[in-house]
Amino acid sequence: MTNSEFETEIQSICKKFAEIKDTCSEFIVGNEHLTEAVFIGVISDGNVLIEGMPGTAKTSVIKIISHLLGCKTKRVQCTVDMQPADILGVRIWNTDIREFELKEGPIFTNILLIDEINRLPPRSQSAFIEALSEKQATIDGITTPLKNPFFAIATQNPIEQEGVFPLIEAQKDRFMLCVKSGFLKDDDELKVIKREQEGNLDIIRFLKKKPPALSPSEIIKIQDIVKNLKVSDSVMNYIRNIVVATREHGDVKLGISTRGSIALLRGAKSYACLKGRDYVIPDDVKNIARLVFPHRLILNYEAEISAVTPENIIEQILDTIEVP
Incomplete structure (x- = not known):
């Protein structure tokens, strides 16, 4: 690729990001830095941790970006009784072919949304470690590669004290970025209230009108371009x-x-x-x-x-x- 072609690719990426950012701002008010941080994590092939109080648009931002990236997305709503098999999947005996078959868990996707990760017990938190760093999952001693691209976006409430298990250092280190989601400014808070009154806060209806801006193959290409800066x-x-x-x-x-x-x-x-x-x-x-x-x-x-x-x-x- 020539220098001119490379610069053209860079400008194309900027244009796509601007498109995604503008679309997010049509629904999300404030917290624009979340969109940028998540997109940086995606094109860097890294995982993102979002910290913030409940109701500060963490999950909504992730849903919109995931849709615009054109990626297969699954969500894990974490609870204290969740087991590793609920995340990774299990191998089940198939009597017809007389073999064990993998029933894939939600981790077999392009984008994994881990909601309230600090509610998972330590054993289940550890199930993510291999996937976050090595892009693979070991189930019953058999290692299976994850989809490409794969990245996890987790949320947690740093204020919550009851029924939570703080991430240990080794787990936090697997997240490339950590970004905070805060309360809105007064004017932005009023904008949200007005949008709700006007019936413009239905995220499902909003996404139906917005086609994806990228595809998994395009994301892989962007990641390769970024590596060559x-x-x-x-x-x-x-x-x-x-x-x-x-x-x-x-x-x-x-x-x-x-x-x-x-x-x-x-x-x-x-x-x-x-x-x-x-x-x-x-x-x-x-x-x-x-x-x-x-x-x-x-x-x-x-x-x-x-x-x-x-x-x-x-x-x-x-x-x-x-x-x-």
Whole structure:
């Protein structure tokens, strides 16, 4: 592919993203950053965790984006009594052919929506680990590849305390991005109320009028294009310096892993692509670090009792590290 053709592909991706973003805004009021974060996760071939209070449009955003991506989507509404087989599936004996057949669980799809993932018991949460990182599922000792593309988008309510099982560090690390969904501004809240009064908040009816903007094969092509964006040595050194700084910070108990470094690089390339560039600049790295790092950083006890947050640490580091 020539440079001119590559730049044309980049502009085409930008146009598709703008189309998806505009369509989402026809139904979703506010929280535009959710659409961008989910799309970045998709074209980076990564998983996304959305945190927010109930009723802040987390699931609606995912439903609309999934439809517009033209992907097969399944949803898991998590409960405390859910078993791994409810997610992965089971092998059942077929008396006609005298063999075990796989009855696929919801994980065999392109986009898996995991609603309230922190309500799953630890054993069922662990069932996702292999799928999130290796794109495969092992059922009764037999490993089966998942569909391509495959990515998971999970939601959780960080305030809920009863009947929840917080994700452990290894599980959170499998999510490339973590984005927060908050309450609307006053004006946006009024817009939602008016749309409900006018009968314009029926998501099923809305989606019936909107054709998909992409297909699974096009998503795979976009992912390949994003992987080929140019990243200079100075920007890669910048990424390395930021990651190392998280490990050496006095308020941090556990810094960013190597998986986090890779997620930052992939996310920065996707962000650059959505801005119409075929190369990454330091600002791309900064913007994505705010999505890639917070859920991975573990602060020490002194920092926690001093009300220091991962976001505070990240901003300190970004302000301190020399920009190339």
